[in-house]
Amino acid sequence: MSDQPIRKRRRLGYLGMMGLCLVLGLVVGTLAALIDAVGGAATDALQTGLIIVCTVIVAGICIVWWRDADEAVREAHKWAWYWGGSAGMALVLIVLGLASWEVIDLAPTNFQGDPADLIMTGVGLTLGAQFVGYLIAWAAWWLRHR
Incomplete structure (x- = not known):
C-alpha cells in the first residue's frame, strides 16, 4: 500500500462545461463563416x-461529463430525456397526425424556397419540442427530489 494520497479526477463542473461548449460553438461558427x-x-x-x-469533439465532452456526473445527476438526465423527450415527440406526432388528416395545414402558402428547408424546419421543431419537454421534466425531477 502506498502512503501517497489518492488523486481524484478534476471535475470540469457545470460552468466549465458550458464555457467549453461556448468556445467550441464560437470556433465552429467562425470556421463555418470562413468556409x-x-x-x-x-x-x-x-x-x-x-x-x-x-460531433466527435462534442461526443468526447459528453463522455467526460457523464463519467464525472454523480448518480443523482445521471438519473435526473435519464428520466428527463425519457419522459420529456418522449412527450415532445408525442406532441410532434399529434401535429403530424392532424396535418395528415388535413385538420391543420403545415405548408406555408407562399413558400418559394427549397423543400429541404421545410424538412430541416421540421427536424428543428421536433428537436426543439423534445428539448423543451426535457427541460420541463428535468426541472420537475429536481423539484420532487429536493
Whole structure:
C-alpha cells in the first residue's frame, strides 16, 4: 500500500462545461463563416469535415461529463430525456397526425424556397419540442427530489 494520497479526477463542473461548449460553438461558427466566405469547390467537403470533427469533439465532452456526473445527476438526465423527450415527440406526432388528416395545414402558402428547408424546419421543431419537454421534466425531477 502506498502512503501517497489518492488523486481524484478534476471535475470540469457545470460552468466549465458550458464555457467549453461556448468556445467550441464560437470556433465552429467562425470556421463555418470562413468556409462560406472562401467558397469554392471544396466548400461542401470542408463543411462536412467540420460537422464530423465537431460531433466527435462534442461526443468526447459528453463522455467526460457523464463519467464525472454523480448518480443523482445521471438519473435526473435519464428520466428527463425519457419522459420529456418522449412527450415532445408525442406532441410532434399529434401535429403530424392532424396535418395528415388535413385538420391543420403545415405548408406555408407562399413558400418559394427549397423543400429541404421545410424538412430541416421540421427536424428543428421536433428537436426543439423534445428539448423543451426535457427541460420541463428535468426541472420537475429536481423539484420532487429536493
